[in-house]
Amino acid sequence: DADVTQTPRNRITKTGKRIMLECSQTKGHDRMYWYRQDPGLGLRLIYYSFDVKDINKGEISDGYSVSRQAQAKFSLSLESAIPNQTALYFCATSGGPLEQFFGPGTRLTVL
Amino acid sequence: ILNVEQSPQSLHVQEGDSTNFTCSFPSSNFYALHWYRWETAKSPEALFVMTLNGDEKKKGRISATLNTKEGYSYLYIKGSQPEDSATYLCAFIDYGGSQGNLIFGKGTKLSVKP
Numbered sequence: 001d002a003d004v005t006q007t008p009r010n011r012i013t014k015t016g017k018r019i020m021l022e023c024s025q026t027k028g029h030d031r032m033y034w035y036r037q038d039p040g041l042g043l044r045l046i047y048y049s050f051d052v053k054d055i056n057k058g059e060i061s062d063g064y065s066v067s068r069q070a071q072a073k074f075s076l077s078l079e080s081a082i083p084n085q086t087a088l089y090f091c092a093t094s095g096g097p098l099e100q101f102f103g104p105g106t107r108l109t110v111l
Numbered sequence: 112i113l114n115v116e117q118s119p120q121s122l123h124v125q126e127g128d129s130t131n132f133t134c135s136f137p138s139s140n141f142y143a144l145h146w147y148r149w150e151t152a153k154s155p156e157a158l159f160v161m162t163l164n165g166d167e168k169k170k171g172r173i174s175a176t177l178n179t180k181e182g183y184s185y186l187y188i189k190g191s192q193p194e195d196s197a198t199y200l201c202a203f204i205d206y207g208g209s210q211g212n213l214i215f216g217k218g219t220k221l222s223v224k225p
Contacts (some may be wrong), residue, residue, distance in 0.1 A: 058212070090155070099157070
């Protein structure tokens, strides 16, 4: 079984809809991250959490919110999706700055 | 603003060619540099984590070097194979501005033709 899982893997939605992307990990890590990948732009950090009570904005948090329901779960929400949020979204976990493990990605399309 | 630059943006080589690409990063407050290999439709996979100036790491035909004083790292692939086709990402961490988070470059996309 994969250490970091993401659901859904693919999602097509319409402008204005609320969308939640979920991430679960079995590695026992405290740190969890949400990234967005756009063609030609690399991975950009949306939000990160160093433990259940800690939530921090990353480079591009506008239009997104997160919830750390438990050590193992970190969800990303788009309250009102817009087309320029069409992207590949990755969740990641780490036990420290010298490692980071990525989930398989969620491809989101906003029409 | 911390900036990580990778060059070239893309690279097309023939099977058997050796190749290399560059990651440039701020040279102050250096903590670590990561290299990842990312195939389409898969998760980025960690290749190397480098922390010391002069570090050299090797995994099979892939190796990397690190110069923290001048702020660059090279990734080398010897005798490229079609299965090496992927995007290679580097990511930098410093002691200060990145708050311990990875700052990624935009990647170098490698295509190896049989």
